[in-house]
Amino acid sequence: xxxxGRKWRIIFTHRALLDIEDxxxxxxxxxxxxxxxxxxxxxxxxxxxxxxxxxxxxEDAGAMLKPGAMDRIRRTLIEAWRASFPDPVTDPEPESGSxxxxxxxxxxxxxxARYDFHLSDEEWLAMTPRMLHAIALRNLERMRQSEMMxxxxxxxxxxxxxxxxxxxxQARSYMLHPYPEEPEGPVxxxxxxxxxxDAPKHKVN
Numbered sequence: 001x002x003x004x005g006r007k008w009r010i011i012f013t014h015r016a017l018l019d020i021e022d023x024x025x026x027x028x029x030x031x032x033x034x035x036x037x038x039x040x041x042x043x044x045x046x047x048x049x050x051x052x053x054x055x056x057x058x059e060d061a062g063a064m065l066k067p068g069a070m071d072r073i074r075r076t077l078i079e080a081w082r083a084s085f086p087d088p089v090t091d092p093e094p095e096s097g098s099x100x101x102x103x104x105x106x107x108x109x110x111x112x113a114r115y116d117f118h119l120s121d122e123e124w125l126a127m128t129p130r131m132l133h134a135i136a137l138r139n140l141e142r143m144r145q146s147e148m149m150x151x152x153x154x155x156x157x158x159x160x161x162x163x164x165x166x167x168x169x170q171a172r173s174y175m176l177h178p179y180p181e182e183p184e185g186p187v188x189x190x191x192x193x194x195x196x197x198d199a200p201k202h203k204v205n
Contacts, residue, residue, distance in 0.1 A: 086133035
């Protein structure tokens with residue numbers, strides 16, 4: 001975005017979102033830029049420019065919102081907003097009736113970053129919600145890998161027990177965070193050997 005004779009890289013970090021909340025009194029995580037008034041758009045523009053390094057005042061940001069430039073600025077801010085937030089989650093089974101979870105508030109996002117990921121305040125403030133979400137997804141994958149290994153052990157123990165169930169239990173049944181679809185497990189040497197052990201023997205002449 002061009003302002004004050006130079007170009008600025010516009011992103012919405014948590015620091016910028018807190019500035020928006022201070023200026024508007026709204027939960028910045030739930031702001032809809034497509035429906036902002038000129039006053040609220042001025043606050044969002046000012047917070048974004050200040051995060052980019054601009055020393056202009058909020059009055060300077062308001063002066064940029066001229067009739068011929070307002071739509072262009074709004075589009076630029078919307079594009080930056082979408083790039084700064086994680087993609088919306090779509091329910092793969094809409095008929096399930098489960099509503100989509102509401103977006104995190106800035107306070108919840110801070111608590112998640114501090115308690116779950118041990119990030120400092122400065123690290124969190126410099127991150128966009130999309131960056132924090134990427135860390136959360138990586139953390140979820142790590143938990144799933146650990147739970148899958150334990151689930152395989154539990155399922156093998158149950159299926160090999162004295163009173164094993166008629167229908168073999170699955171590893172995902174013991175996972176707190178199961179995969180949406182259970183991935184195929186790796187093929188070990190023991191599995192290959194057992195397959196060949198059951199195969200008919202042929203004499204080699």
